Amino acid sequence: xxxxxxxxxxxxxxxxxxxxxxxxxxxxxxxxxxxxxxxxxxxxxxxxxxxxxxxxxxxxxxxxxxxxxxxxxxxxxxxxxxxxxxxxxxxxxxxxxxxxxxxxxxxxxxxxxxxxxxxxxxxxxxxxxxxxxxxxxxxxxxxxxxxxxxxxxxxxxxxxxxxxxxxxxxxxxxxxxxxxxxxxxxxxxxxxxxxxxxxxxxxxxxxxxxxxxxxxxxxxxxxxxxxxxxxxxxxxxxxxxxxxxxxxxxxxx
Amino acid sequence: xxxxxxxxxxxxxxxxxxxxxxxxxxxxxxxxxxxxxxxxxxxxxxxxxxxxxxxxxxxxxxxxxxxxxxxxxxxxxxxxxxxxxxxxxxxxxxxxxxxxxxxxxxxxxxxxxxxxxxxxxxxxxxxxxxxxxxxxxxxxxxxxxxxxxxxxxxxxxxxxxxxxxxxxxxxxxxxxxxxxxxxxxxxxxxxxxxxxxxxxxxxxxxxxxxxxxxxxxxxxxxxxxxxxxxxxxxxxxxxxxxxxxxxxxxxxxxxxxxxxxxxxxxxxxxxxxxxxxxxxxxxxxxxxxxxxxxxxxxxxxxxxxxxxxxxxxxxxxxxxxxxxxxxxxxxxxxxxxxxxx
Numbered sequence: 001x002x003x004x005x006x007x008x009x010x011x012x013x014x015x016x017x018x019x020x021x022x023x024x025x026x027x028x029x030x031x032x033x034x035x036x037x038x039x040x041x042x043x044x045x046x047x048x049x050x051x052x053x054x055x056x057x058x059x060x061x062x063x064x065x066x067x068x069x070x071x072x073x074x075x076x077x078x079x080x081x082x083x084x085x086x087x088x089x090x091x092x093x094x095x096x097x098x099x100x101x102x103x104x105x106x107x108x109x110x111x112x113x114x115x116x117x118x119x120x121x122x123x124x125x126x127x128x129x130x131x132x133x134x135x136x137x138x139x140x141x142x143x144x145x146x147x148x149x150x151x152x153x154x155x156x157x158x159x160x161x162x163x164x165x166x167x168x169x170x171x172x173x174x175x176x177x178x179x180x181x182x183x184x185x186x187x188x189x190x191x192x193x194x195x196x197x198x199x200x201x202x203x204x205x206x207x208x209x210x211x212x213x214x215x216x217x218x219x220x221x222x223x224x225x226x227x228x229x230x231x232x233x234x235x236x237x238x239x240x241x242x243x244x245x246x247x248x249x250x251x252x253x
Numbered sequence: 254x255x256x257x258x259x260x261x262x263x264x265x266x267x268x269x270x271x272x273x274x275x276x277x278x279x280x281x282x283x284x285x286x287x288x289x290x291x292x293x294x295x296x297x298x299x300x301x302x303x304x305x306x307x308x309x310x311x312x313x314x315x316x317x318x319x320x321x322x323x324x325x326x327x328x329x330x331x332x333x334x335x336x337x338x339x340x341x342x343x344x345x346x347x348x349x350x351x352x353x354x355x356x357x358x359x360x361x362x363x364x365x366x367x368x369x370x371x372x373x374x375x376x377x378x379x380x381x382x383x384x385x386x387x388x389x390x391x392x393x394x395x396x397x398x399x400x401x402x403x404x405x406x407x408x409x410x411x412x413x414x415x416x417x418x419x420x421x422x423x424x425x426x427x428x429x430x431x432x433x434x435x436x437x438x439x440x441x442x443x444x445x446x447x448x449x450x451x452x453x454x455x456x457x458x459x460x461x462x463x464x465x466x467x468x469x470x471x472x473x474x475x476x477x478x479x480x481x482x483x484x485x486x487x488x489x490x491x492x493x494x495x496x497x498x499x500x501x502x503x504x505x506x507x508x509x510x511x512x513x514x515x516x517x518x519x520x521x522x523x524x525x526x527x528x529x530x531x532x533x534x535x536x537x538x539x540x541x542x543x544x545x546x547x548x549x550x551x552x553x554x555x556x557x558x559x560x561x562x563x564x565x566x567x568x569x570x571x572x573x574x575x576x577x578x579x580x581x582x583x584x585x586x587x588x589x590x591x592x593x594x
């Protein structure tokens with residue numbers, strides 16, 4: 001991991017200077033604030049749209065609906081942003097020649113890759129924390145307080161799922177010189193994982209399988225199994241990074 | 254020299270050694286069993302036309318590309334794709350240096366300095382020194398995205414030199430520089446002689462003559478020749494005479510050229526715009542034979558000289574007339590055109 005600290009510093013600065021961090025944080029904040037609002041006001045919006053022409057009966061929204069809306073939005077918009085953040089991370093540097101600039105210095109290729117993914121994970125982590133804080137506060141205002149500790153762990157699990165999508169795209173970005181090809185791999189993985197998540201025995205150990213324990217924790221439900229899906233996600237990310245390193249260390253620049 | 258923490262200790266023998274280096278890109282053989290031995294402390298010119306294999310050689314030696322066959326060591330480290338030990342010892346400037354456009358010049362140098370193990374006041378002072386040395390002190394606070402080609406080239410030089418490398422690879426380093434920047438860089442490189450080993454690829458013959466003490470000429474992936482510049486000139490450059498005829502004697506000059514071409518001691522005679530260039534195989538015969546022919550042809554001369562053989566002559570002799578080269582950095586010319594100058 002030669003040069004890791006200097007590379008991580010550069011990657012974090014790049015996340016800020018290229019406005020990836022501010023933009024991602026803003027989008028996630030909007031997602032976090034709008035989710036409880038949508039949950040709270042959807043029945044009234046639908047009633048107003050129907051304007052007395054037909055009767056719509058909807059259950060009274062609860063804090064659980066607010067959380068479900070947040071999880072759904074983060075699972076879709078968040079995953080898309082994770083793909084966007086990771087798609088050009090290595091491919092663009094190879095194409096533009098900046099990877100050659102760095103890797104003719106005392107910088108290991110493993111350090112080069114890990115610093116990049118860690119910076120993306122940091123951006124996603126900060127943005128997820130902002131989204132979760134906003135959502136928790138609006139849920140408190142519009143519904144009732146959700147358990148802080150459980151909600152925090154749920155946010156960490158959601159972040160872990162986003163990092164997994166970023167890691168899949170990151171592998172694609174390492175294997176090719178094309179950001180679009182990397183994005184294609186990320187989106188394809190998102191769809192495939194969505195389909196596989198229907199199979200209970202497999203779905204539990206996929207990034208999508210983190211949703212169920214996250215929901216249970218956020219709503220304060222007892223007996224939630226977090227360890228299995230978390231361990232599976234961490235192993236998946238590690239395998240993806242390892243695969244990226246094995247491919248990258250043999251590539252000419 | 255700045256201390257390097259992770260590099261291996263200096264070893265005796267050549268600074269760079271390539272052994273049967275070959276590189277194939279599909280059907281194209283870019284390098285064909287290249288052997289090189291670059292002595293420590295030399296300024297080594299890697300010369301050849303475009304496509305000769307200069308950049309491929311440097312890319313392999315800096316760990317950016319893998320040879321198809323053969324191997325090489327640089328500063329005692331066997332080159333490979335992921336070899337940070339090599340890069341502690343080496344500085345590298347690409348022919349078209351690319352940087353992060355969002356970064357400031359100073360930040361780029363700080364990043365490279367940190368990767369080389371510099372920190373704190375040592376890093377700060379070294380970055381300031383390199384910005385001053387390359388004339389980028391003011392521009393160092395600006396984003397690289399707004400730099401001109403010449404400024405990027407100078408920044409590239411600064412990052413390559415920041416850790417005072419033991420071996421410096423410069424791939425066409427003066428291509429984007431203005432005449433002043435080019436002169437400054439050539440002086441900088443020449444000043445490193447004896448302290449660092451510099452490998453300098455170019456197709457500008459005059460630059461090589463100006464600063465290099467050893468030269469390897471590549472052509473179509475093969476090493477045509479390698480050795481000290483003076484030895485190459487002595488061994489391969491044939492004596493040349495240059496005559497400048499007074500204006501308005503086209504017919505007489507054409508007659509002179511015909512006579513010269515018929516002489517057994519000439520190997521090549523070219524003429525254009527009043528200049529007659531005679532390459533000879535026997536200088537003694539030429540010394541006594543040229544002027545009588547001028548008189549016989551009725552040509553009035555403005556000047557007559559025996560020119561010092563140049564690297565251009567060696568290049569033309571060894572590589573032949575098919576390769577494009579650049580005499581003085583003003584653009585590509587064919588050897589035929591060169592001969593006509």
